[in-house]
Amino acid sequence: MINVYSTMTRQKEPLKVTDNKIKLFVCGPTVYDYSHIGHARTYISFDVIVRYLKHEGYSVFYLQNITDIDDKIIKRAQEKGVDPLELSHKFEKEYLDDMKTLNVENVNFYARATEHMREIIAQIEDLIEKGYAYDTPTGVYFDVSKFEGFGKLSNRNLDDLQNTRIEVDTTKKDPKDFALWKKQDEQPYWDSPWGKGRPGWHIEDTAITESYFGPQYDIHGGGLDLIFPHHDAEIAQMEAASGKEPLVQYWMHTGFLNVRGEKMSKSLGNFITIKELLKDYDPDVYRFFVLSTHYRSPIDFSDDILKQAENSLKRLQNTVKLTQEQQQKQTLPTEDACKIQENLEVFKTEFFDAMNNDFNTPIALSSLFDFTHELNKALADNLISQQTLDDIMDMFAEVESIFGFTLIAQDSDNADTDELLSIITEVRQQLRADKNWDLADKIRDDLAELDINLEDK
Structure with missing residues (x-):
């Protein structure tokens, strides 16, 4: 049984889904610049989670959105003197190239916001009709006072919203209300029942997930920084529109990534894009680094830590290579002259127990290193039978497929x-x-x- 920590309940819960089918949505990037190593941490983590779910027999449909129109995109496009959609689609391609390089391969579909305007507009119309949204000269806004329990994911109440990044607009009923549709006459804009404009940030996600999953689904993931206000807003929008709750069964969030103990930002000069990272490190090394920390925990990036990850991965790869070489020898013991088969069974139990416990990759890796320590001694003394070597290599192949970094040399x-x-x-x-x-x-x-x-x- 896999246990999953849900941010909503603040506790681990058994994973229960219908017919072993899982609908998973993870918030994708706003594509106005090159993706950074914080993005990579989140998407590698969810890639491994999906890999493990599939390994355990679940059928997973993994959906991710691409925010290809947004204030940041428009501002950056104006600075560069290019069309906003041209800019966003350029950086979308760069993002997808980065994911491919990092072996993030389990997303079934990337949904662009601009290709779901009909669904976005329909959901806004529904919210207006049900009294949860209203039209003003500047846009259409969600009335947070009408939704009981707003902020239940972040455990914030309405009074806490006063000093957030939600823009103050005197045309709104309340400064805490957030935009569903922003009216504007300058390109890019889309026609709507409320005039020309474009969607707010929060509405695209619920319109997209409703299109593919319906009003309720299994897992919603993203970075910890998205809980408030973004995910709180998603809950309010979809549950208000559908009249059904909960929006999802399990909320999963990755922890913050810091660089040398500080929050990553361009102003501090410690902002690192994925492309910059991969100039100095192999993609496998960064995957190993990410998985060395539990996905919910904060993670600290530094060159020293990356070097440690690189050396640790090489030690594993060397052990696997030695195992493979001994497996291919013509003369091997007919029976094990050591406890390595017993060690292998202990390792398997510890590895899968860790992964079943909210995808605890650092504990799973620790069990792998404990096993390879004993394995190296047995290999040196040539004490392992052919059957056990075959079993060990099969297990290494399983670990490789779950974690997504290379252990077995491809000849x-x-x-x-x-x-x-x-x-x-x-x-x-x-x-x-x-x-x-x-x-x-x-x-x-x-x-x-x-x-x-x-x-x-």
Whole structure:
């Protein structure tokens, strides 16, 4: 049984879903700049969570939105003198490239806000009709006083909203009300029943999730910084529109990422994009670093810690390589002359217990290191049978598929290349035997252009 910590209840709860099918939504990026290592921490964490859920037999549909129109996007586009959608789609591509490089591969669909305007407008109309929203000269706003329990995810009450980043607008009934639709005459805008404009930030997520999942679904994830006001607003919008609660069964949030003990920001000069990170470190190293801390805990980034992660990952990879080499030997003991099979079973139990306990990757990694410590001693003495080595390599493959970083060296490409070169060489030798010098020389010259040099002896 997998237990999941829900931010709403502040406790771990058994994961219960219908027919082992899970609908998961995670807030995606606002694409006005290159994505940073904080984004990567969140999306790697949820990628591993989905990997493990699939490993345990769940069918997961993982949906993520892309905020491709927003105040920040418009401001940055104006600074650069480009079209806002051109800018956002450029950085969307950069974000998706970063995710591919980091081996974040389990998102089933990325939903752009601009491609769901019909759904956004329909949900706003529904909220107006039910008395939860109202129209003003500047926009359409959600009336927070009409929704009992606003702020229940963050445990804040309405009085706490007074000093938040929600913009003050004298046309609103209350400064705490938030925008569903922002009226404007300048491009980009979309036509609506309330005139030209564009959506507020919060409404796009509930309109998108309702489109794909309906008014209720299983898991909603994101960074800890999104709980208030963003996720509180999502709850109010969808539960008010549908009349059903809860919006989701489990709220999951990743902890903050700091850089050398301080909050990451451009003003402090410690803002690091994913692309900058990957100039110095392998993607596997950053994944290992992220998984070394529980997804809900704060994580501190520094070059020293990344170097430690790099060295730790290399130690694991070296042990796996030694295991693989011994597995391929012709002469091995018929039975284990050590307790390594017993150690393997203990490791499996500890690993899966940790992952079932709210995806506790640091404990799972710790159990892996404990096992490889014993494994290295057994490998050095050649005390492991073929069957146990096969079992160990199977378990390493499972760990690799769940965590998404490389443990087992992939030699298949090199083997295929060697076999292909052998075939080409045999063909060329036959051409030379048949005195077809021109074609034989052409093959040699073409291979030379690929830095493959053949010498005739």
